[in-house]
Amino acid sequence: MKKIIVVGGGAGGLELATKLGRTYGRKKRAKITLVDRKASHLWKPLLHEVATGAMDEGIDAISYRAHAKNHSFEFHMGSLCDIDRDRKCIRLAELKDEDGELLVPERELEYDILVMAIGSTSNDFNTQGVSDNCIFLDSPEQAHLFRTEMNNEFLKLHTKSGEGSVDIAIVGGGATGVELSAELHNAVRELNIYGYSGLDSSKLNVTLIEAGERILPALPPRISSAAHNELMELGVNVKTSTMIVKAEEDGLITKEGEKISAGIMVWAAGIKAPDFLKEFGGLETNRINQLIVKDTLQTTRDDSIFVIGDCAACQQSDGSMVPPRAQAAHQMASLCFKNIVAMVSGLEMKSYVYKDHGSLVSLSRFSTVGSLMGNLTKGSMMIEGRLARIVYISLYRNHQIAIHGLFKTGLMMFVSRINRVLRPSLKLH
Numbered sequence: 001m002k003k004i005i006v007v008g009g010g011a012g013g014l015e016l017a018t019k020l021g022r023t024y025g026r027k028k029r030a031k032i033t034l035v036d037r038k039a040s041h042l043w044k045p046l047l048h049e050v051a052t053g054a055m056d057e058g059i060d061a062i063s064y065r066a067h068a069k070n071h072s073f074e075f076h077m078g079s080l081c082d083i084d085r086d087r088k089c090i091r092l093a094e095l096k097d098e099d100g101e102l103l104v105p106e107r108e109l110e111y112d113i114l115v116m117a118i119g120s121t122s123n124d125f126n127t128q129g130v131s132d133n134c135i136f137l138d139s140p141e142q143a144h145l146f147r148t149e150m151n152n153e154f155l156k157l158h159t160k161s162g163e164g165s166v167d168i169a170i171v172g173g174g175a176t177g178v179e180l181s182a183e184l185h186n187a188v189r190e191l192n193i194y195g196y197s198g199l200d201s202s203k204l205n206v207t208l209i210e211a212g213e214r215i216l217p218a219l220p221p222r223i224s225s226a227a228h229n230e231l232m233e234l235g236v237n238v239k240t241s242t243m244i245v246k247a248e249e250d251g252l253i254t255k256e257g258e259k260i261s262a263g264i265m266v267w268a269a270g271i272k273a274p275d276f277l278k279e280f281g282g283l284e285t286n287r288i289n290q291l292i293v294k295d296t297l298q299t300t301r302d303d304s305i306f307v308i309g310d311c312a313a314c315q316q317s318d319g320s321m322v323p324p325r326a327q328a329a330h331q332m333a334s335l336c337f338k339n340i341v342a343m344v345s346g347l348e349m350k351s352y353v354y355k356d357h358g359s360l361v362s363l364s365r366f367s368t369v370g371s372l373m374g375n376l377t378k379g380s381m382m383i384e385g386r387l388a389r390i391v392y393i394s395l396y397r398n399h400q401i402a403i404h405g406l407f408k409t410g411l412m413m414f415v416s417r418i419n420r421v422l423r424p425s426l427k428l429h
Contacts, residue, residue, distance in 0.1 A: 001028070001029070001030055001031055002024070002029075002030040002031070002112045002113065002344060003030070003031045003033070003109075003110055003111050003112045003113075004020055004024070004030055004031070004032050004033070004111065004112065004113045004114075004115070004340065005033045005034075005035060005090065005109055005111040005113070005114050005115065006020070006032070006033070006034050006035070006115040006117055007035045007036075007080050007090065007114070007115065007116055007117060007118055008035070008036060008116065008117035008118035008119055008309070008311075009034055009035075009036035009038070009041050009064055009117075010041070010044060010117060010118075010119040010309055010310075010329065011043060011044065011309070011326050011329045011330060011333075011399060012117050012308045012309040012329035012330060012332055012333040012336075013034065013036075013115070013117030013118075013119075013308070013309065013333070014034070014041050014062070014064075014067070014403060015330065015333040015334075015399070015402045015403060016115060016117065016308065016333040016336055016337055017032060017034040017068075017071075017073050018067070018071045018073075018402070018403050019333070019337045019402075020032045020073065020337065020340065021068070021071040021072040021073035022071055022072065023337075023341070024344075025071070025072030025073045026071075026072040030344070031074070032072070032073035032074065033073065033074045033075070033076060033109060034064060034068060034073055034074070034075050034076070035075075035076045035077075035078060035080065035090075035092065035109070036064055036075075036077065037077065037078060037079040038064075038077075038140075039063065039064060039065070039077060040061040040062055040063050040064060041061065041062040041064060041067075042057050042060060042061045042062075042140050043060075043326075043396060043399055044119070044138070044326070045175075045326055045395075045396070046060070046396070047137055047138070047139075047140065047142075047143045047176075048137065048143075048176055048179045048180040048183050049183060050140060050143040050144075050147070051137060051142075051143040051146040051147050051150075051180065051183075052146075052147065052150065052180070052183040052184055052186070052187040052426075053147055053151075053187060053190075053426045053427035054183055054186065054187065054190075054426060054427075055427070056423070056427045057140055057143070059419070061140070062403070064077070065077075067403070076092065076107075076109065077095060077104070078092035078093060078095055078104065078107070079092060079093045079095075080092060080093075080118070080276075081093040081106075081276070082281075083114075083280065083281035084281075085281050085282065085302055085305075087110075088110060088111055088112065088114075088304065089108045089109060089110045089111065090108065090109050090111065090114065091106065091107070091108050092106065092107050092108075092109065093106060094106045111304075112304065113304055113305075113306070113340055113343065113344075114304060114305045114306070115305075115306045115307070115308065115336060115340075116291060116305065116306070116307045116308075116311060116312075117307070117308045117309045117311070117329075117333075118273070118274060118277075118309075118311050119273075119309055119310045119311060120138070120271040120272060120273055120274075120309075120310035120311060120324060121136070121138055121271065121272060121273075121274055122136035122137070122138050122267055122268065122269075122270070122271060122272075123269070123270035123271055123272040123288065124136075124267055124269070125269070125270065127244060127245065127246065127247065128245070128246045128247070129246050129247035129248055130244075130247045130267050132247070133247040133248060133249055133265060134171070134247050134265045134266060134267040135149075135264070135265065135266050135267070136266075136267055136268075137176055137180065137266055137268055138271075146264070146266065147427070149263075149264050150166075150168075150184075150187070150264060153166045153263055153264065154166060154188075154191055154196060154199065157199065157203060158196045158199065164203075165202075165203050165204065165205050166203060166204050166205065166263065166264075167205045167207075167261055167262045167263050167264075168184060168204070168205070168206050168207070168262055168263070168264045168265075168266070169206075169207045169209065169251070169252055169260050169262035169264070169265045169266070170206065170207070170208050170209065170265075170266045170268060171209045171244050171252065171265070171266065171267050171268065171269045172209070172210065172266075172267065172268035172269035172270070173208055173209070173210030173212070173214070173215030173216060173217070173238075173240065174215075174216065174217075174218070174268060174269075175216065175359070175361050176268040177208055177210075177215070177266070177268045177269075178208065178215055178216060178227055178231065178361055178363070179361060179362050179363070180266065180268070181206050181208045181231055181234075181236045182230070182231065182234060182236070182362070182363035184204060184206050185201050185204065185206070185234045185235065185236070187426060188200060188201055188203070188204050189201075190426040191426065194424065194426065201234065201235045202235075204235070205237070206235070206236045206237065207236075207237045207239060207260055207262065208231065208236055208237070208238045208239065209239045209242050209244060209252070209260070210238070210239065210240045210241075210242065211241070211242065211243045211244075211269070212240065212241070213240055213241055214228065214240055215227060215228055215231075215238060215240065216361060218323065218359065219359050219361075223359075223361075227361055227363065230363050231363070234363075239260075242254055242255075243255040244269075247265060247267075250262070250263070251265075252265060271288070271310060271324055272288035272289055272290075273285075273288060273289035273290045273291070273310065273311040274289065274311070275289060277289045277290070277291060277311060281302075282301065283299050283300075283301055283302065283305070284299065284300045284301055285313075286313045289311075290310075290311055290312060290313035291307045291311055291312060291313060292313045293306075293307045293312050293313065293314050295314070295351035295352055296339055296349045296350070296351060296352070297312065297314065297332060297335060297336050297339065297352050298339075298349075306336050306339070306340070308329060308332035308333055308336050309324075309328070309329040309332060309333075310324040310329065312332065314332075314352060314354075316353075316354055317353075322352075322354045323354075325359070326395065326399070327356075327357055327395070328354055330398070330399065330402065331352070331354065331355060332352060333402075335350060335352045338350060362392050397409060397413070400412060
């Protein structure tokens, strides 16, 4: 029986493990194992909503162990620490609780096919003071930390009868920074409803800092401009062509020597694959630690190892690299599944071709902007407002369908509607 291990339960990894479980695990044709250092999965593009309390991760998070039981694969909780390509096994570090007590000893898992899908982390570019003073919004734990600090700041402001302000600086004008900026203004309005009297957007100073000439640099200029204007109308102070060279306890220092004061600072300026991947197991990596793959998504030095998602460095036919987006991870998971089936069956594998379906950026309940790309648009088409919001939400629904199936996703949508009536619109604890 073939042993297939997927390391990383992010969007791509969980979708792949689910498909393999349904295809091979259910029929006992292969042993499918998912490995992740966390106990549950949350769709990463939603972390900005978790951070502000707009989403309750306790409802939307998926238990890996329960999901594994329902979809015929095994789950091992642990952190990957080594690989032996000659023996075809991976080593997981020992697992301890918060008090340092050993829960699970170090262990080895054998594989015939290994898939690396461990995602990415924030890249601070070795900027002085960032790791000590900024929050990296790349995990639920970091989102919880942000929400706690935000709520504490608003509580202190409330006890002062609204005197002063809450100052938040966000470095990085990509999707995460832009969406978080807008979501913060929505949080202020909701908090005012729930007893924080006198609290409004005038008490919130959000500064969005981008080193490039415009925010959302990966999107067309017209979309970037639309998002910029929306943020300015909300009251967000958008600073472009501004490079941060140092982070201090009470603010950020720009290259020109200006200090941007802030009580809470978020760093969302770039991504990299985890540092331990650098030359991991003798595999080829690039400058941001991504594992370099061939067009079949196999590593350049070992055909039994596939890589998908943000940790994969995959070159397109035009020489550009596949961008680290959720849609790329989804597409990679789909092709990787087909290629694993082909490998097991002795058939020819297919090449991965990234299909850009456009990008959407949510400005909370205020607006949504973005572009759609595909056969219908013959290039790109800018959309905004209610239509864009519907398409934006559908991206998450597609992820849920890939994991749960259409029927269960429909039930979850129904429950979500009910929760809008039963539960507060903002998580307050």
